[in-house]
Amino acid sequence: SQQGEEDPQALSIQEGENATMNCSYKTSINNLQWYRQNSGRGLVHLILIRSNEREKHSGRLRVTLDTSKKSSSLLITASRAADTASYFCATDAPGNQFYFGTGTSLTVIP
Amino acid sequence: KAGVTQTPRYLIKTRGQQVTLSCSPISGHRSVSWYQQTPGQGLQFLFEYFSETQRNKGNFPGRFSGRQFSNSRSEMNVSTLELGDSALYLCASSLEGFWDEQYFGPGTRLTVT
Numbered sequence: 546s547q548q549g550e551e552d553p554q555a556l557s558i559q560e561g562e563n564a565t566m567n568c569s570y571k572t573s574i575n576n577l578q579w580y581r582q583n584s585g586r587g588l589v590h591l592i593l594i595r596s597n598e599r600e601k602h603s604g605r606l607r608v609t610l611d612t613s614k615k616s617s618s619l620l621i622t623a624s625r626a627a628d629t630a631s632y633f634c635a636t637d638a639p640g641n642q643f644y645f646g647t648g649t650s651l652t653v654i655p
Numbered sequence: 656k657a658g659v660t661q662t663p664r665y666l667i668k669t670r671g672q673q674v675t676l677s678c679s680p681i682s683g684h685r686s687v688s689w690y691q692q693t694p695g696q697g698l699q700f701l702f703e704y705f706s707e708t709q710r711n712k713g714n715f716p717g718r719f720s721g722r723q724f725s726n727s728r729s730e731m732n733v734s735t736l737e738l739g740d741s742a743l744y745l746c747a748s749s750l751e752g753f754w755d756e757q758y759f760g761p762g763t764r765l766t767v768t
Contacts (some may be wrong), residue, residue, distance in 0.1 A: 644700065
């Protein structure tokens with residue numbers, strides 16, 4: 546079963562624009578991670594944010610976490626065609642379970 | 656540093672057969688996790704091995720099993736294959752566990768006919 550649900554399911558933007566995708570989850574978590582999957586490079590870890598953190602940056606990526614709302618967002622700034630991929634949030638929850646979200650399919654149009 | 660490797664990359668099996676998939680983690684990584692990816696159910700956690708012991712398990716039937724060797728290489732076995740087992744099977748390695756940054760292999764595409 547899916548712990549996380551991502552919104553939107555699909556997103557199409559022009560190169561240079563920002564892309565925002567959201568993840569909502571159901572139970573308390575220890576950490577939340579974001580991964581990217583495309584046909585060329587497979588599934589790749591992007592960023593990890595711990596439950597006691599509210600915001601984290603890595604290059605053009607900005608992740609926020611609101612544990613009171615059980616939600617996280619991933620912002621990609623100045624998008625490039627190479628950012629075209631599916632993006633998944635993933636949570637590790639008490640009870641030692643690991644869940645991926647349903648994913649957001651991002652298309653960046655050159 | 657070499658990445659995570661999985662063999663075979665593609666496999667076609669018949670219902671009722673069994674299959675073994677192999678995963679070689681990044682050198683120095685002691686945790687290996689396995690995931691199933693299907694269009695209908697998405698990415699689902701199968702189990703995690705750490706230092707040759709199954710440390711965590713997802714919600715899959717007992718037909719799915721695995722093991723880890725002393726060199727951290729891991730195998731996953733599925734017995735009595737069903738059509739619904741057709742999927743991309745991914746393994747991931749990390750230093751400490753799935754709560755840490757995981758490095759994924761390219762996957763094994765299993766088709767059950």
